[in-house]
Amino acid sequence: DTEVTQTPKHLVMGMTNKKSLKCEQHMGHRAMYWYKQKAKKPPELMFVYSYEKLSINESVPSRFSPECPNSSLLNLHLHALQPEDSALYLCASSRDRGPGELFFGEGSRLTVL
Amino acid sequence: GENVEQHPSTLSVQEGDSAVIKCTYSDSASNYFPWYKQELGKGPQLIIDIRSNVGEKKDQRIAVTLNKTAKHFSLHITETQPEDSAVYFCAAHYKAAGNKLTFGGGTRVLVKP
Numbered sequence: 001d002t003e004v005t006q007t008p009k010h011l012v013m014g015m016t017n018k019k020s021l022k023c024e025q026h027m028g029h030r031a032m033y034w035y036k037q038k039a040k041k042p043p044e045l046m047f048v049y050s051y052e053k054l055s056i057n058e059s060v061p062s063r064f065s066p067e068c069p070n071s072s073l074l075n076l077h078l079h080a081l082q083p084e085d086s087a088l089y090l091c092a093s094s095r096d097r098g099p100g101e102l103f104f105g106e107g108s109r110l111t112v113l
Numbered sequence: 114g115e116n117v118e119q120h121p122s123t124l125s126v127q128e129g130d131s132a133v134i135k136c137t138y139s140d141s142a143s144n145y146f147p148w149y150k151q152e153l154g155k156g157p158q159l160i161i162d163i164r165s166n167v168g169e170k171k172d173q174r175i176a177v178t179l180n181k182t183a184k185h186f187s188l189h190i191t192e193t194q195p196e197d198s199a200v201y202f203c204a205a206h207y208k209a210a211g212n213k214l215t216f217g218g219g220t221r222v223l224v225k226p
Contacts, residue, residue: 040219042202042217043157043202045213055211056211056213090156099144099145099206099208101147102147102149102214104149104156104158105156106154106156107155107156
C-alpha cells in the first residue's frame, strides 16, 4: 500500500465554521506533512510531524491547528478561516524527515465563503 | 534559507521532441534534488531524484543532471508523449533548515500530438 488518503476531497465552509481535514497512510512512515497549494503555485509547507511530534510550524496562523493522533493519521482543524485560505491542502508522508521521497495525497480542495 | 528558481514557467513541445527544465538553488549545503510531476486534480508524484554525490541519473525517458559547482540541476524528458503533459516541480532538500524541501515555481508542460 503506497497511498496517502485524504478526506474530504472538497470542502466548502463559512468563515465561522469549524471543520477538519483528515489524512491517513499505512506505509509505516514516521514523518507527515501539511502543505497548502494555491492555483499555479508550488506546494507551500505548513506543518511537519516527526514521530507524532510537531517539529516544524511555518508560522501558520492559529486558525489552522494540526493534530497527529497516531503514526498513521494526521488532521488539520480549521476554525474562523478567511476567504484567502481557499486552496488545495495536500498531505504527504515520508519514511522519516531525512532526504527522500514524499508521498502526496490527492488533496482536499477548500473553499471559504 | 534555500531559494529554488525554475525555468521556463511554461513549455510547449511537439510529441516526440525533447523537453528540458532547469533549476538553480542558492544553498551549497543542499544535498537532495527531487523532481515531482503534478497532473490535474492530483497530488505531486516523484518521477526522479538525484543526490549531491551523483552527477547524472537516468530512468527510461527521464534524466536528471546536477552541477554542484554552478548550483543547478536539470530535467530532461526525451520522446515526449501526450501523457507527459503536466506541471513539473523541482525541489532542493536543505538539512540545516530543519530538513525541509523547497520547491521551484513549477513548469507547465504541454505536449502537442
